[in-house]
Amino acid sequence: MDQQKQKILIVDDEKGLRLGTKRLLEKEGFEVVAAENGTEGIAFGTSIEFDAAIIDMKMPDFDGIMVLKEIIKKYPNTACFIATAYASYDTAIESARVGAFSYIPKPFSPEELLLQINKGLEKRELNIQKEQWRKEREERLLEVAYEKTRLNTIINSISDGVLVINKNGEAVLYNPSALKFLVLKSITIEEYIIDKLPEKLAEQVNNFLKSSEYLKRSLTVQIHMKDNDLVVEATSSPVPAPDGSLAGVAIVIKNITELKKLEFLKSQFVSMVSHELKAPVAAVYGFLKLISDKSMNLSPEKQDEFIDRSIIRLDSLLKMVNDLLDISRMEMKTTQREIIELNLPDIINNILELFQLEINKKNIKIILNAALSTPSLSGDQDEITRLFTNLISNGIKYNKQDGSLNIKIEKIDDYLVTEIKDSGIGMKSVERNKLFHEFYRVKNEFTKDISGTGLGLSIVKRIIDSYAGKIEVDSEFGKGTSFRIFLPVIKNSQKNNKETLTNMQLA
Amino acid sequence: MAKIAIIDDDPDIIDASSLVLTSKGHEVITANNPDDGYKIVKENSPDLIILDVMMNEPDDGFFLAQKFRKNNINTPIIMYTSVSKTTGIDYGVNEMVPVNEYVEKPISPAQLIEKVEKLLHQNIER
Numbered sequence: 001m002d003q004q005k006q007k008i009l010i011v012d013d014e015k016g017l018r019l020g021t022k023r024l025l026e027k028e029g030f031e032v033v034a035a036e037n038g039t040e041g042i043a044f045g046t047s048i049e050f051d052a053a054i055i056d057m058k059m060p061d062f063d064g065i066m067v068l069k070e071i072i073k074k075y076p077n078t079a080c081f082i083a084t085a086y087a088s089y090d091t092a093i094e095s096a097r098v099g100a101f102s103y104i105p106k107p108f109s110p111e112e113l114l115l116q117i118n119k120g121l122e123k124r125e126l127n128i129q130k131e132q133w134r135k136e137r138e139e140r141l142l143e144v145a146y147e148k149t150r151l152n153t154i155i156n157s158i159s160d161g162v163l164v165i166n167k168n169g170e171a172v173l174y175n176p177s178a179l180k181f182l183v184l185k186s187i188t189i190e191e192y193i194i195d196k197l198p199e200k201l202a203e204q205v206n207n208f209l210k211s212s213e214y215l216k217r218s219l220t221v222q223i224h225m226k227d228n229d230l231v232v233e234a235t236s237s238p239v240p241a242p243d244g245s246l247a248g249v250a251i252v253i254k255n256i257t258e259l260k261k262l263e264f265l266k267s268q269f270v271s272m273v274s275h276e277l278k279a280p281v282a283a284v285y286g287f288l289k290l291i292s293d294k295s296m297n298l299s300p301e302k303q304d305e306f307i308d309r310s311i312i313r314l315d316s317l318l319k320m321v322n323d324l325l326d327i328s329r330m331e332m333k334t335t336q337r338e339i340i341e342l343n344l345p346d347i348i349n350n351i352l353e354l355f356q357l358e359i360n361k362k363n364i365k366i367i368l369n370a371a372l373s374t375p376s377l378s379g380d381q382d383e384i385t386r387l388f389t390n391l392i393s394n395g396i397k398y399n400k401q402d403g404s405l406n407i408k409i410e411k412i413d414d415y416l417v418t419e420i421k422d423s424g425i426g427m428k429s430v431e432r433n434k435l436f437h438e439f440y441r442v443k444n445e446f447t448k449d450i451s452g453t454g455l456g457l458s459i460v461k462r463i464i465d466s467y468a469g470k471i472e473v474d475s476e477f478g479k480g481t482s483f484r485i486f487l488p489v490i491k492n493s494q495k496n497n498k499e500t501l502t503n504m505q506l507a
Numbered sequence: 508m509a510k511i512a513i514i515d516d517d518p519d520i521i522d523a524s525s526l527v528l529t530s531k532g533h534e535v536i537t538a539n540n541p542d543d544g545y546k547i548v549k550e551n552s553p554d555l556i557i558l559d560v561m562m563n564e565p566d567d568g569f570f571l572a573q574k575f576r577k578n579n580i581n582t583p584i585i586m587y588t589s590v591s592k593t594t595g596i597d598y599g600v601n602e603m604v605p606v607n608e609y610v611e612k613p614i615s616p617a618q619l620i621e622k623v624e625k626l627l628h629q630n631i632e633r
Contacts, residue, residue, distance in 0.1 A: 274589075275561055275589050278589045278612060278613075279517055279589065279612075281613060282517075282520060282589060282612035282613035282614075283517055283519035283520055283523070283613075284519075285613035285615075286519065286520060286523035286524070286613060286614070286616075287519065287523055289523075289615050289616050290523055290526055290527065290616060293616055295530075296526065296527070296530055296616070297530075298526075306523075309519055313519060443516065443540070
C-alpha cells in the first residue's frame, strides 16, 4: 500500500484549476486523474477505486453532488470533497448528507487543500480498517455459530444421556437420550430442572450447587427409575467458569439395565453354586464329626458306612467342580476345539460299551438304529462324546429295571438327528421346562437315590448351542423321555476347508 | 426327653443329625420333602422341628415354616441354612420367617445339641 501511489480524482470543468491542482498533487507524490465534466467524473470515479476525489460543485452537465453520489455508491470509502465557490452552510449540510468527507471552499490555497486531503485519506484508512474488523467479527460469529451447531449435533448423537445445568439449577443443554433415561416428556432450556430430576440425582446435583466450596470430583449414583425396569447410572461433574468458580454441573446418564440384569443372574448363579457345593461338604463334615466324637460310641460298621457315604459325596462334589470348570471354559470360549470328521454311530457304540456294567445291572435292552449311509459329522470328538455320554447316562440312570433305550440316528434335511428314547420315569411338564437349568434335578420318590450334579443337561445344551444345533424333549411322567438332538451336517463344498483346517491343527 | 422332627432333602444330613439327637436320648422322626414334613409334624406333634431352608425349591423351608404357623402349629423351629453368608442375605428371626433359631451348615454335633437344648428349655419355661 505504501509503495503504491495514492490515487486522486479531480473533477472540474475549469481547465486552469483542474490542471493546477493536478500538478500540485502530483508534486506531492499522488497519482492524479482529471475529469473535465460530470460525465467523465462518474466514468472515471466508478471504473477504479480512488483514494480521494475533489469534485466541483457546479458543472454544466451534472452537479457535483450527483457525481459524488455515483462514486460513493460504487466505492463508499473514496474520500470525496466538494469544491465550491459558493460555500454556504447549506452546501456543507448537503454534501455531508450525501456522504462527502468535507467541502473545500474555492479558491483554496495549496496548504489548505493538502491538509484537507490528508485528513480525508486518514479517515478513509480508518474506515477501511473498521470495515475489515467488522467483516472479521462477522466471520468469527459465523464460525462460533457453526461450532455450536456441530457441538449440538455431536451431543445429540451420543447414546448416553447428557444434561448440563447452570449454577442456578436451570437446564442449559440436553440431548434426547437424557429425556429417555430420565423418563421426562420435555425439558425447556433455562427452566429450573432440579425438581424434575429423580430424587437421588437432584440430591447429587445440589451437592455441587449448594456447596460453599468448589467440589472438584465427580459423583456417581445408580437410579432405578420408577414405573419401569430402567436402571441408569448418572455421573455429575462440576463445570468450571473462567474465573475458577462453579459454572454448573454436567450430567452423563448411562443405561445400565442390562448390566444389572446380568449382575442379578450372576449372583443368583453364585448362590446356587455355593449351595450345591456346600451341601456335600456339610454332609461329609457331619459324618466326620460323628466318627471323631468318641462320646457317640459308633460301631465299626457304622463308622465304615459313614466313611463310604462320605466318599460318595466327595466323588459327586468332585464331578460337580469338574462340570463347573467345563461350563466356565465353555463360557469363556477357551476350549481348544479339534474339528474332525466323526462317525456318530461309532461314538455312540463306544459310549454304550463304557456303560455296559450299569446296563447289565438294570437289564436294559439297547436298540441302536443307524442308517448305513449316515453322513459324518464335523465336530470335536471330546465334545460330541461328552454330549452323548451325558444323555445316554441319563437314559440309563433314570430308566426302570428291565427297561429299554432306543437310539436312532438319521439325516433330516441339513441335520443329523439323533433320538434317544428311554422307558424311564419321565417328567411332568413343569419339570421339563427347567430341565436345562443349572443344578436343576427332578426330585421325587424315583429320583431320590439317583446321584447327579444337576449340570449334565446344562452342559449338553451348551455344546449343542455352540454347534448351532438344537434339542427337543418329549416326556410323559411315568412312561419315559425322549430327546432329539439336531446337529448340522456340513455340506461337501465346505468339507475341504474343514479338512485343511483339521490337518493344520493336527500338524 | 423330647420328640424332634427333622425335615431335610439330604439323607446324609438326616442320618447324621438323627444319630446325634438319638444319642442324647431324643426320639427322632424324619421327612425328606415339605409335604411329608408337614404330615409327620401334624400327626406326631413333636416338641421341636429342624427344617432345611432349601429343598426342592430355594424357599421351601420358609414356606413350610409359614404353613405351620398359619395352621396354628407353634412348635419351635430351627432352620438349617447354607448360603446366607455367600449371598449376603442376612436371615433374621421375624414374622415373615417365623422360626426361632438359625443354624448355618455345616453344623457340629455339639452345636446342634446346644441349640436344641436351648430351644427345648425355652419352650418348657413358656
